[in-house]
Amino acid sequence: AQSVAQPEDQVNVAEGNPLTVKCTYSVSGNPYLFWYVQYPNRGLQFLLKYITGDNLVKGSYGFEAEFNKSQTSFHLKKPSALVSDSALYFCAVRDGAGGSYIPTFGRGTSLIVHP
Amino acid sequence: DSGVTQTPKHLITATGQRVTLRCSPRSGDLSVYWYQQSLDQGLQFLIQYYNGEERAKGNILERFSAQQFPDLHSELNLSSLELGDSALYFCASSVAARLAGLNEQFFGPGTRLTVL
Numbered sequence: 215a216q217s218v219a220q221p222e223d224q225v226n227v228a229e230g231n232p233l234t235v236k237c238t239y240s241v242s243g244n245p246y247l248f249w250y251v252q253y254p255n256r257g258l259q260f261l262l263k264y265i266t267g268d269n270l271v272k273g274s275y276g277f278e279a280e281f282n283k284s285q286t287s288f289h290l291k292k293p294s295a296l297v298s299d300s301a302l303y304f305c306a307v308r309d310g311a312g313g314s315y316i317p318t319f320g321r322g323t324s325l326i327v328h329p
Numbered sequence: 330d331s332g333v334t335q336t337p338k339h340l341i342t343a344t345g346q347r348v349t350l351r352c353s354p355r356s357g358d359l360s361v362y363w364y365q366q367s368l369d370q371g372l373q374f375l376i377q378y379y380n381g382e383e384r385a386k387g388n389i390l391e392r393f394s395a396q397q398f399p400d401l402h403s404e405l406n407l408s409s410l411e412l413g414d415s416a417l418y419f420c421a422s423s424v425a426a427r428l429a430g431l432n433e434q435f436f437g438p439g440t441r442l443t444v445l
Contacts, residue, residue, distance in 0.1 A: 256439075257419055257437050258372075258434075258436040260435070316362070316385050316387065317434075319371065319374075322372070
């Protein structure tokens with residue numbers, strides 16, 4: 215079975231500071247990992263994914279994520295936060311060992327960037 | 330703009346009623362997914378269709394059904410509506426079911442359903 219956890223309901227950061235949104239996962243095989251962002255009254259928007267290869271994945275809008283197999287984590291990061299980054303962020307995982315092709319989404323983390 | 334369209338944007342109805350939500354996937358995408366988003370349950374996968382056939386089922390109630398038509402658009406039918414069905418319903422599409430776990434999904438803007 216596959217599962218994903220976003221341990222923080224909300225993350226607060228000042229504009230210009232680095233931000234981290236945490237995600238941990240559990241799978242039987244290799245994980246396929248995704249980050250999505252949801253702005254108010256909008257659908258989810260793909261940010262980046264890790265399938266294989268380099269542990270540091272770069273995505274849209276200056277975001278990146280680091281895959282850590284030993285810690286089963288895939289934290290989302292950005293060196294300098296913008297007020298416009300304020301949104302709901304979802305981590306998703308699919309177990310590469312097979313079974314369902316449907317990724318499991320975390321409950322989401324609300325990122326608030328203060329001016 | 331993801332290329333996925335959903336109609337209507339808002340829907341207000343009464344308990345016991347039946348509604349139909351419509352989704353058109355991105356051009357070229359054969360796979361369509363339906364999700365329900367609510368404050369207490371988060372984002373819940375309901376059902377997936379690929380090229381007209383049901384491929385995966387999630388936490389979809391028996392009162393709910395879906396189908397995908399030959400032109401690849403999909404409809405989600407919700408019947409005997411209850412207050413608890415009030416939520417945002419999203420449609421998403423991706424290239425193919427076989428690679429669904431590798432390819433990202435493209436989400437529509439959602440339909441906000443309010444059951445009074």
